Amino acid sequence: MNNITNEFNDKYIPYKALLIYNCERENNSHIHADDTNSVYVESYDIGLLGNPVNAHPLSLKESIALAELLQSSAEMQNGYLKSKGLHPNNLLYVNPDNNGYAVWYTPPQQRDLFFVESLGIPCGKGYVPAMVWKATRDKLRVFALKGKAKPTGKTELYHAPYFNTYQDGSVCMGNVNINIDKGTHLENFMMQWEQYFFGSYFSHMLGGEARTRKNIVHLWKGQTTTNNKFPDDTLFSCGLNLNQLIR
Incomplete structure (x- = not known):
């Protein structure tokens, strides 16, 4: 499972520079920025030493590529954690900032x-408790709930009764490749995290503290070999309510 607590270390390398000139004419020193006839754009490639080389007028091909890049960037920024329609019924809170x-x-x-x-x-189908999920693009925390009602701000949260989780609900995803980009809509964001979590292999206890009132191995062996509902009485309170988690 992939450790999603690590931050991404993408390396950005410069490869193109643009220099924009305004044309100042006699008796007309004030030029509006939207006056395209008075603007000249020069394009530079970036050499191996990081210095600008090969100065040339911005070509049509480069202009089209730049426009597509700006459009794609705007769409990604506008799409992140935005719903495609009405908010899903099971949504509790959303912060759609860049790292929301x-x-x-x-x-x-x-x-x-x-x-x-x-x-x-044994691997197989098994009943799991109601859960609360809190996720950014690269970090996930999960908690359990008792019962099946939609939680309110004062609803008590319980430790998630799973392997690969820490006391604070953080999840270690091992070798799972987390791939949620900045343009992911809300519905896909939620679906992807659930698939990542349940699609990975549970393997080990983290933090050294019990997550359930019953031996966790015996608990899940019983869930995958019977058709029993999840026993809520095995859950431990984690000392948080939903309002505190959102803050």
């Missing part, structure tokens, strides 16, 4: 569950 996050819940349900062989837990 969403908070949502899922009711008790049956999911495909995957465990590493060394745990001795």
